[in-house]
Amino acid sequence: MRQTFDDSAAPSFGPLHTPLIREAMARQGLDGFLIPHEDEHQNEYLPAANDRLAWATGFTGSAGAAVILKDKAAVFVDGRYTIQVRDQVDPSVFEIRDLVEGGVPAYLRENARPGWTIGYDPRLHSPDSLGALKEAAGKTGATLTAVEANPLDSAWGEARPAQPKAPIVPHPLAYAGEDSSAKRARIGADLAALGAEAAVLTAPASLAWLFNIRGGDVIRSPLPLGQAILNADGTARIFLDPDKVTADLPAWLGNEVRLETPDDLVGALADLKGRRVLIDPSQSSAWYFGALAEAGAQTVRGADPTALPRACKNAVEIEGARRAHSRDGAALSRFLHWLATEGQINPPDELEAVTRLEAFREATGALMDLSFDTIAGAMSNGAICHYHPTRRLNRRSESGSLLLVDSGGQYLDGTTDVTRTVAIGEPSAEMAERFTLVLKGNLALARVRFPAGTTGPALDVLARLPLWMAGLDYDHGTGHGVGSYLGVHEGPHRIAKVQNTVALRPGMVVSNEPGYYKEGGYGIRIENLQVVTPFADIVGGERPMLGFETLTLAPIDRRLIVVDLLSPEERAQLDSYHAQVLAVVGPQVPADVAAWLTEACAPIAG
Secondary structure, eight states, X not given: OOOOOOOOOOTTHHHHHHHHHHHHHHHTTOSEEEEESOOTTOOSSOOGGGOHHHHHHSOOOSSOEEEEESSOEEEEEOGGGHHHHHHHSOTTTOEEEETXXXXXXXHHHHHOOTTOEEEEOTTTSOHHHXXXXXXXXXXXXOEEEEOSSOHXXXXXXXXXXXXXXXXXXXXXXXXXXXXXXXXXXHHHXXXXXXXXXXXXXXXXXXXXXXXXXXXXXXXXXOOOOOXXXXXXXXXXXXXXXXXXXXXXXXXXXXXXXXXXXXXXXHHHHHTTTTSXXXXXXXXXXXXXXXXXXXXXXXXXXXXXXXXXXXXXXOHHHHHHHHHHHHXXXXXXXXXXXXXXXXXXXXXXXXXXXXXXHHHHHHTTSOOOEESSOOEEEEGGGGGSTXXXXXXXXXXXXXXXXXXXXXXXXXXXXXXXXXXXXXXXSSOOHHHHHHHHHHHHHHHHHHHOOBOTTOBHHHHHHHXXXXXXXXXXXXXXXXXXXXXXXXXXXXXXXXESSSOOOOBOOTTBEEEEOOEEEETTTEEXXXXXXXXXXXXXXXXXXXXXXXXEEEXXXXXOOGGGOOGGGSOHHHHHHHHHHHHHHHHHHGGGSOHHHHHHHHHHTSOOOO
């Protein structure tokens, strides 16, 4: 599980591999080819064998795309990766373009030529995204064509890593809280209510949750790659690589689940002829829609039926999350103690911080993996929202600077994600003021009460308001869902400026992470995970309200707080939070850490 600091994704990738891809394109009669970041399972984090965008371009971010034409090429990233892409991709080979503003469709309109054939792999693209791409190509007189054989895979050849073979194991009821048969019956009833007779599931998280299994095919997420067909009566067929099936898995799945191989999938889809089949166009690629149409099934487009139930954690999962965050909080507090003592005398570089924090998590004896590669940004690197340190980019903290550390762990009972910003030496007045504005937003979002039907975007302004009033803002979402020993980014809910129609419900876990980033200077983010609490009455109120319980337990750097900017209510809220951190984490850490924690969690002055 040790995090690596890979420098291999250097600009040499473009010159090395682009000619090979063009040769394979030419053999297939293609004038261009589209390369999305997504793989066959629409994963955010990819197995090495499926990281086609990285192999083709050198870019290793979690979102992007590329287009290789016979005479030019471009790579597309969003605002999170503008610095990373320039560090990793050779601009003499790839033009660097914005993924959001115009994106691939605009590039095709500008550069495709009449009569050209531009290929795409239907297993890698959602059906919705293809509509805009086909329209853009068509306006130039070019044709967008599905290919049966991916020319990039052909060019990659024997150098391509093998597909992952991580064992698929049962996820015990002590952690899952509901057995698979009950889940399948519940989701099957939902399908019937929608008028569907079956659903095709292709998202690894859906399989992991529905069948109470876990794997290791996807980095930083305990996910098994595979597919499943769930029937409205609760029976199912699941398609898994036999090499990954452990001896006790068939019995765990039970008699109502038929265990098959990926080679059986095409025939199984053909068996759906004449049936109404639900499939999610945001989770399943165009290939599945084509296969179902060819089989004569009646496709019903709709959200993955497991997504919302998976997001609403049951009592066992919520209690597991509390345990995981308690354990993780102890590891993080040991790290923060190290930064507050040794780290002030000999400021660490980013890689030292990452390695030390992971060692503290490993020392718990319960860490299964990190939940993502740790973000540790010293000084100006902290202003890059999704910065990941490498040996080439590594910076050492200096006195009078800030160190931003965003990290998390995967435990059998829960997934964590936490960000703390720490002062190295004496912070400037500006740093403290803006840290306090971020803190005020975090506190507001933690204490809010809200009625049924409230969506995340309705709450987003609470986290931003203190910054807005000072003429400041941040360019990322405020909160994402988090799985239960699953992915650290989980839908369908979120807290952000962008529209989201999914109402927050009891049991949903969501991050609370406002921030501020001064380009070329420093970054600030304070992130806690919190779970939506059940409806409760408010004295004197007329409607019961939902709220949040903060799960993350780690002190917030009091040296960065301008107490006079906090209201009495905010001071009391922060003191209460720190008292909880001390009560829960204090008994788990060594005496010297506990003594420091007592001071770090003391009531603030004022």
